[in-house]
Amino acid sequence: MLGGISIWQLVIIAAIVVLLFGTKKLRNVGGDLGSAIKGFKKAMNNDETAKPEAKAAQAAQLEGKDADFADVKSTYGKEQA
Template identity: 75%
Template sequence: MGISIWQLLIILAIVLVLFGAKRLKNVGGDLGSAIKGFKNAVKDEEKKDDDSAEKTLEQKDGDNVFDVAADEKVAEEKKDKA
């Protein structure tokens, strides 16, 4: 047993009488701008995460590569000195 259209209209009429049409319009506009701001913030955060992931991958490909051959060479030099 949901709410019928007549019940919704009565509730809307009561809200209009209590708050007035102008104030409801302002509340609706504020709510809409808040939702837009939230969506933009989420979109920017996702883009920021993607950019940081790409930078991390680029760093691993370049500067922070673990060189096994160089590590083995250092280990051999230590053995030779000992």
């Protein structure tokens, strides 16, 4: 039993909530919550599909940095010799 709360107490609480807020407002809150969850799932799916592209871009950046480092290293190597 949910921490000492019976089913009848939950029904009474639900009835009070419906009386206070009304069914239209509760429907709007439910719709907003559903669209928020849908948007969150869509963002998570977009993130998963973007991961391979992001990894490729990151690898390209690292290769560019490695090439710059090699140029600097060869320049310093020539000056010290």
